[in-house]
Amino acid sequence: MTTLIVIACYLSLLVLLGFLSNRLFRGTSKDYFVASHSIGPFLLLMSVFGTTMTAFALVGSTGKSFERGIGTYGLMASISGLVHAAIFFLIGIKLWAFGKRHGYLTQIQFFRDRFDSDKLGYLLFPILVLLVVPYLLIGIIGAGKTIEPVTAGAFPALFTSPSAPPWLGGIPPWLTGLVVCLVVLSYVFMGGSRGAAFANAFQTIVFMVMGLVAFVFIIKALGGVDNTAKIPARISEQSTVVQDYRYDKKSAAVVANDPPKVIGRVLSSESENIVGQQPHLWREATRVEFKKKNPQTGELFPFERELGFSLITFVTYLFIPLSVGMFPHLFQHWLTAKSAKSFRLTVIAHPLCIMIVWVPCVLVGAWASGVLPPGIPPPAVLSAMLNLLVGDPILIGLLTAGVLAAIMSSLDSQFLCLGTIFTNDIVIHRAGTKKYSDKQIISIARIFIVCIVGLTYFLAMLAKDANVFDLAIWCFSGFSALFPLVFAALYWKRATKQGAVASILAAVLTWFYFFHLSGYGGEYLVGPGVVPAAICFLASSVAMVLVSLLTEPPPSQTLAKFFPAQKPQS
Amino acid sequence: MAKRMVWFLFVLLFFLHQDFWWWDQSFLVLGFLPIGLAYHAMFSIACSILGWLAIRYAWPTQLEEIAESRE
Numbered sequence: 001m002t003t004l005i006v007i008a009c010y011l012s013l014l015v016l017l018g019f020l021s022n023r024l025f026r027g028t029s030k031d032y033f034v035a036s037h038s039i040g041p042f043l044l045l046m047s048v049f050g051t052t053m054t055a056f057a058l059v060g061s062t063g064k065s066f067e068r069g070i071g072t073y074g075l076m077a078s079i080s081g082l083v084h085a086a087i088f089f090l091i092g093i094k095l096w097a098f099g100k101r102h103g104y105l106t107q108i109q110f111f112r113d114r115f116d117s118d119k120l121g122y123l124l125f126p127i128l129v130l131l132v133v134p135y136l137l138i139g140i141i142g143a144g145k146t147i148e149p150v151t152a153g154a155f156p157a158l159f160t161s162p163s164a165p166p167w168l169g170g171i172p173p174w175l176t177g178l179v180v181c182l183v184v185l186s187y188v189f190m191g192g193s194r195g196a197a198f199a200n201a202f203q204t205i206v207f208m209v210m211g212l213v214a215f216v217f218i219i220k221a222l223g224g225v226d227n228t229a230k231i232p233a234r235i236s237e238q239s240t241v242v243q244d245y246r247y248d249k250k251s252a253a254v255v256a257n258d259p260p261k262v263i264g265r266v267l268s269s270e271s272e273n274i275v276g277q278q279p280h281l282w283r284e285a286t287r288v289e290f291k292k293k294n295p296q297t298g299e300l301f302p303f304e305r306e307l308g309f310s311l312i313t314f315v316t317y318l319f320i321p322l323s324v325g326m327f328p329h330l331f332q333h334w335l336t337a338k339s340a341k342s343f344r345l346t347v348i349a350h351p352l353c354i355m356i357v358w359v360p361c362v363l364v365g366a367w368a369s370g371v372l373p374p375g376i377p378p379p380a381v382l383s384a385m386l387n388l389l390v391g392d393p394i395l396i397g398l399l400t401a402g403v404l405a406a407i408m409s410s411l412d413s414q415f416l417c418l419g420t421i422f423t424n425d426i427v428i429h430r431a432g433t434k435k436y437s438d439k440q441i442i443s444i445a446r447i448f449i450v451c452i453v454g455l456t457y458f459l460a461m462l463a464k465d466a467n468v469f470d471l472a473i474w475c476f477s478g479f480s481a482l483f484p485l486v487f488a489a490l491y492w493k494r495a496t497k498q499g500a501v502a503s504i505l506a507a508v509l510t511w512f513y514f515f516h517l518s519g520y521g522g523e524y525l526v527g528p529g530v531v532p533a534a535i536c537f538l539a540s541s542v543a544m545v546l547v548s549l550l551t552e553p554p555p556s557q558t559l560a561k562f563f564p565a566q567k568p569q570s
Numbered sequence: 571m572a573k574r575m576v577w578f579l580f581v582l583l584f585f586l587h588q589d590f591w592w593w594d595q596s597f598l599v600l601g602f603l604p605i606g607l608a609y610h611a612m613f614s615i616a617c618s619i620l621g622w623l624a625i626r627y628a629w630p631t632q633l634e635e636i637a638e639s640r641e
Contacts, residue, residue, distance in 0.1 A: 070604050070606050070607040071606060073606075073607050073610050073611070074587070074589070074606065074607075074609075074610040074613075077610070077614070078587060078610035078611075078613040078614050078617070079587055081613070081614040081617040081618070082580070082583055082584065082587065082613075082617045082620075085617055085618075085620070085621045085624075086580065089621070089624055089625075093630060093633050094630070094633055096633075096637065097633040097634070097636045097637040098636070098637075100637040100638075101636055101637050101638075225601060225602045226601050226602065228602050229598050229601070229602050229604075270594075271594050273594070277596065278596060281596040281604040281606075282593070282594055282595060282596035282604065282606060283592075283593050283594075283606050284593060284594045311588070311590055311593065314588070315588050318584075318587075339634070339637075340630075340633055340634045340637065341634075344625050347621040347624065347625060348618050348621040348622050348625065349618065350618075350621075351614045351615070351617035351618045351621065352614065352615065352618050354614060355611055355614035355615070359607065359611050362607060363602075363603075363607070366604075564632075564636060
């Protein structure tokens with residue numbers, strides 16, 4: 001109950017922050033959507049980083065590391081540090097410059113102008129909304145999976161159907177999802193993009209600080225830094241997977257299992273030298289059979305899991321971070337920048353911020369393999385580790401608030417961007433700028449946001465056991481597949497509107513094909529381990545180039561607008 | 571020349587990311603970080619340094635002029 005009270009206080013603080021940012025709100029739609037281009041470097045870094053670090057980063061990365069090991073960091077985090085910074089530098093600043101010069105509020109406005117095509121916007125709009133929905137889903141699902149374990153026992157008479165038996169009485173995911181949506185909607189509605197920027201900055205600081213605090217407490221509970229490496233599961237001489245230790249809550253210490261507890265067996269491995277190895281601490285692919293308990297019957301049943309990664313999967317994952325080039329909510333953040341110089345801190349600090357968040361999460365996931373049952377749902381691993389290892393309910397509450405902060409700092413930007421693109425790219429675009437007042441425009445945005453959030457909440461309740469990491473990868477894959485569109489728009493004069501349409505269709509069709517093959521959101525690799533995003537990106541690029549070359553080049557006035565002649569440098 | 575160097579470093583970092591030589595190694599750095607994680611944490615720091623170099627030597631000044639110019 002104490003934990004719940006702490007979380008409730010944190011959520012109330014966010015609503016208050018939204019109310020306070022409302023006092024700064026200038027009342028115009030420009031201020032609502034892009035904070036009147038007034039956001040400085042630190043706030044831009046915090047809001048961009050907070051937006052990109054979602055449930056995927058805290059909940060998802062810990063869960064994936066629990067499933068696959070420390071290779072999760074190299075798979076996503078380190079390559080994102082390189083690719084994201086490059087995209088902010090090559091794409092973000094350029095889009096900001098055009099946005100400022102030509103008054104764009106959305107990506108679609110830019111693409112319509114660049115490709116002289118009104119219809120392109122109508123094609124792109126539903127696709128962008130469709131791809132943002134999984135991103136919203138992981139936030140709502142992640143929040144539900146985080147809160148239930150840490151509030152277990154709070155209301156045993158009221159909440160009697162937990163997701164797992166030990167979580168009886170915990171706040172059910174449907175209620176957490178509802179509360180999180182309402183809190184985020186309230187401060188976005190009150191403050192618009194300025195409110196979202198302030199809330200993001202606050203929440204980013206909260207989740208970074210709390211993440212480090214959680215990490216320190218987990219290390220302490222596991223017996224100190226020098227002891228942590230012994231904790232992850234190990235492969236025995238009999239090719240079984242064993243846990244050498246367990247955490248004893250009574251003595252608040254790690255104690256040795258004598259004999260080691262068998263939790264699975266090795267089916268196959270890329271390496272011949274597996275005895276004594278801790279498969280979560282390397283990246284060699286190893287197939288393992290574990291057992292997990294059916295929550296209804298209590299019966300143990302086997303399931304297989306692949307630890308580690310193949311090198312080709314690791315390499316082709318580089319296509320995933322390209323998604324930031326097409327995130328509509330990130331585009332909106334770029335537009336809020338006061339000047340190009342505002343981007344500098346983000347370019348330099350973003351990889352470091354990723355490292356500060358992901359290294360502890362990935363380590364916690366690997367350590368969890370040694371103390372948690374293998375059948376725990378991966379999105380619940382972080383929360384389960386906090387519950388197991390951190391005794392103090394106030395601290396658990398604060399740390400959980402940190403996780404919620406990461407989740408909500410993305411939801412707010414996504415909610416806002418949906419309202420922005422609907423209002424500007426559909427409603428005002430069709431009706432004209434004079435038909436609606438600023439107040440009406442803001443109301444229309446809010447109504448659309450509520451509709452999409454309602455739909456996403458409904459979908460989240462259907463998909464509440466989905467793997468957060470895998471669902472996020474599908475979302476990112478869709479946007480990555482659209483990356484050739486923005487790159488060609490900015491850097492290739494020969495890119496035509498027909499090429500743009502072909503590129504979008506190729507991206508969407510290939511994405512949907514693989515998404516269907518995955519069973520709508522599960523992990524899916526092509527052939528020897530290629531991520532579908534690589535193939536979708538290739539299809540989209542080929543379509544852009546081929547069709548552009550076969551069609552009429554853009555008019556010279558368009559090229560002059562987007563490829564102005566550069567003054568010779570003195 | 572400086573811009574080309576920045577691009578070269580970007581490409582170099584991309585290849586250094588694919589660290590197949592540590593793939594089956596799990597020895598520890600600083601007593602608790604597996605090498606596959608420690609190496610990539612250093613990689614993140616290298617990306618940050620590259621970002622600084624890009625800003626120092628390849629900053630797109632013409633974009634600021636575009637942004638400030640009237641349509």
